[in-house]
Amino acid sequence: MSPASPVVPSLRAADVLQRSTGALSTSAMARMETDLPWFRDLSAEDRSWVGVIVQAGIRGFVDWYRREGGRPGPGSSAVATSVFGAAPRALAGVINLQQTVDLVRLSIEVVESNIDAIVEPDDAPDVHAGVLRYAREVAFATAEVYARAAELRGAWDARLEALVVDAVLRSEADETLLSRASALGWTARGDVAVVLGDVPAQRTETDLFDEVRRCARAAGMDALCAVQGERLVVVLGGVDDPRVAAESVAALFGDGPVIVGPVAVDLGRAHLSARAASAAHRAASGWPQAPRPVRSIELLPERALAGDGHARRHLVDEVYLPLVRARGTLIETLSAYFERGASIEATGRALFVHANTVRYRLRQVAELTGYAPAQPRDAFILEIALILGRQSGRGEPPATQTDL
Template identity: 70%
Template sequence: MDTDPREPATHELARLASALARASGAMSTAATARMDRDMPWFADLSASDRSWVGLIVHAGIQNFVDWLRSSASTPDGSGPDGHALATAVFGAAPRELAGVITLRQTVDLIRLSIDVVESHIDDTVAAEDAPLVHRAVLRYGREVAFATAEVYARAAESRGAWDARLEALVVDAVLRAEPDDSLLSRANALGWNSLGGVAVVMGASPDRRTDSDVFEGVRRAARTAGADALCAVQGDRLVVVLGGVEDALAGARSVVHFFGDGPVVVGPVTSGLGSAHVSARAALSAHRASAGWPEAPRPVRSLDLLAERALAGDGHARRHLVEAVFLPLSGPRRSLVETLAAWFEAGGSTEATARALFVHPNTVRYRLRQVAEVTGLTPTMARDAFTLQIALVLGRQSGRAPTDPAL
């Protein structure tokens, strides 16, 4: 078989490698000086990290010599593969290094090493051998660049898997109402920066999409809306913890399209991650009871499903309806409860209610407006009327207000 005349003979490569080996000390010294001068971030590293980075650069120079020598012993002159180069150049450092400097900074280090080697070629080898060594440097730089990308890719995969497990633990602690001193620090490790305004959004997990894609989409949408997000899949439900929100419904709208088909509910805004279990509990209860209101908007507040939650056995919803709806209407005169009960009995007829109570119809209208002002629920709206009726029943059953025989 004919050989390419441009390909160097193995004995030439070995001879050039020996010449470069004798100059490796000077090249390493020059590389250190270049790092101090041209890379401001290098001076900001700790002594230990500077040692790691220096070791990588020096190893890169020394291993170019070894790579060139190894090329002389391979049939095609190709030298070691990328995996072998990664092991030789990075040694025991990749795990530590990947967390200290960025991939961009690592590429800059590789470029610096190659520049230093190239700058010493003309002074180290004969002029007729210089083009051969320059070609070898370019080939070596390409191989090391690919090896570096592989190292960082493996580190990113490992970090991604760890982050996913940590995120699942944080969300699970919120759902289980088990906040502890480590909850916020774990969330901070995942990029959580919010100190208040937390709401939990819950709905069906999407089909035909991987969890990682969904989670990344949720985080990106939340960041666009000025919020933080933690995600987890619990069974067939996707749970999103939003931080830095003031309006729970507005926050839920920013991520609602990442959920699967069916209802999406959001709990109330709480003061921080430590109290987020309150929002999670309300969202979970509302999601379970949401089948009772198939026409509900998407997303819907857990507060808007109080009636369904109470009918499903949620004690917190029952207490809320009694304390936040029934008792405020049961003032000293109790005219609002009396009027509301009579209005329901009359089928929502103002005139019939007025006749039953022996008052003017305008008095009935005035009292109904008071009901809306006190509770935030408008009796003339079907959904609000349903919730008010459930609140009246639960209030009477609670025994926390005197019972009027007329009711």
């Protein structure tokens, strides 16, 4: 078989290359020390593994050239096994893709620059062509190794993110939660809020979560996402205003209400926001006209009617009791106002006071509670608070408690 044949490899050239494998590997490692700054910064163990890869690559080329020659290469999977199989997969987390490309390029340059001095002149053109074909296979093998590593990392990150969000929903905040969030790139400092809504149809979780994170980053926030049953849960960090924060991602939820819980001081207390948002989401069907997104505190009456004890206590403690402790006439006036169909004149006649006195007292109610009796939605919240406060017996005179 003629050594000059462009198809069949030269056994003479393969034998020469085989004997030169050690020298080529040594030359490549020396070039790395001088030309690749990142290589010098590696630990001794990692440098040794890189050396193993270089040697495996050069030996792999010689074996391939002896076996395949001018025919198409063995495929990227076979090359990945022969070149990268000797080193641990963890090395892909130490050396990034660009550094691996630099490593492969330098190794090929070393082999090419020494071919003319190693093999016979008649064999040199065929060997040069073989190096180019093998380099292509190594390039595909490199891409395959890092693609698999990225896929595994993506799957691991998804599981880790789901664990973090689940811990927030279950009120299981601890140091593990914070360390896991940090591993996912959570850098938010400041207030945190949880947003809940239905999962949109015809979207993969990966695509959906990526879009949520993109929108959150555009608004200057971090985001953690998970799907719990039919619900999409988004934990936002770096929140200034909960409604504004929720508006940045609301369009990515499915049909139905989108609820945002109150802000928590950090991720460790985000379960407080999640608890309120979850309760509001369960009760949201009671207010079909609710804005989207809607804050959980705006659904207090629906939550109370649905059996949410936290909402009931809030309405009693933050709405009813302040009215009782302020002036007895405020509760009396508010009750009379509701009983008489929100008529100021009828309320004044029932209480034997001027209509302007009724208006003044109602303004006091609004200033004290934040809810204006003249506004239908606010009036509904105040009525529920009055009922719950009376049922609680708190702040009532002893006779009233006995009657209850």
